[in-house]
Amino acid sequence: DAGVIQSPRHEVTEMGQEVTLRCKPISGHNSLFWYRQTMMRGLELLIYFNNNVPIDDSGMPEDRFSAKMPNASFSTLKIQPSEPRDSAVYFCASSLGSEGNYGYTFGSGTRLTVV
Amino acid sequence: DAKTTQPNSMESNEEEPVHLPCNHSTISGTDYIHWYRQLPSQGPEYVIHGLTSNVNNRMASLAIAEDRKSSTLILHRATLRDAAVYYCILRTDSWGKLQFGAGTQVVVTP
Numbered sequence A: 001d002a003g004v005i006q007s008p009r010h011e012v013t014e015m016g017q018e019v020t021l022r023c024k025p026i027s028g029h030n031s032l033f034w035y036r037q038t039m040m041r042g043l044e045l046l047i048y049f050n051n052n053v054p055i056d057d058s059g060m061p062e063d064r065f066s067a068k069m070p071n072a073s074f075s076t077l078k079i080q081p082s083e084p085r086d087s088a089v090y091f092c093a094s095s096l097g098s099e100g101n102y103g104y105t106f107g108s109g110t111r112l113t114v115v
Numbered sequence B: 001d002a003k004t005t006q007p008n009s010m011e012s013n014e015e016e017p018v019h020l021p022c023n024h025s026t027i028s029g030t031d032y033i034h035w036y037r038q039l040p041s042q043g044p045e046y047v048i049h050g051l052t053s054n055v056n057n058r059m060a061s062l063a064i065a066e067d068r069k070s071s072t073l074i075l076h077r078a079t080l081r082d083a084a085v086y087y088c089i090l091r092t093d094s095w096g097k098l099q100f101g102a103g104t105q106v107v108v109t110p
Helices: none
Strands: A005-007 A010-013 A019-024 A031-038 A042-050 A053-056 A065-071 A074-079 A088-095 A104-106 A110-114 B009-013 B018-023 B032-038 B045-050 B061-064 B070-075 B084-091 B104-109
Touching (some): A005 A088, A010 A019, A019 A088, A042 A074, A074 A088, A104 B045, B045 B061, B045 B070
Antiparallel strands (some): A031 A042, A031 A088, A042 A053, A088 A104, B018 B070, B032 B045, B061 B070
């Protein structure tokens, strides 16, 4: 089992550019979560999907952020246009189910730097 | 969502047990207690979870109070690799999402 795979591991971009982060969940997991981590705010849940359908996107900071899950094995988080305050580590996680009895598996994260 | 309260930091000597407390006085009957840890420069890692009964796995033990308003994560023999931030989180039974707090920074000294 390769675990949750995120790409790229590091991304440096200029302010105003579009950034796309990618995530491949564990095969068979039907719930997927995007988190953002900064020193100031800790780990924040941005959005989560169940069976490829967005369930709760209340954590998405603003309209510049969008997430999609076109199929069970792939999800993207897009920021357009990017701003320096978006600099953070973005984690993707997946879970076997949406019930409380299932744990999450996290990816290694994408460190985004917007200059 | 029900909240949890953890100490900011704890220190332990290597090869000694570590008991990490967590208070969750507003827990509901369907909330599962989850523990994760995050090592430096890594993503969070699942440690253990439980509902009412104590749980053991290869990483740790979880002791849950009878009234479920508190729990304790037990690392039986701390190693330097156990130095991490440990998060205690409640996950509701349906459409449960993990909301992370500040966690407890565990420092292990040789």
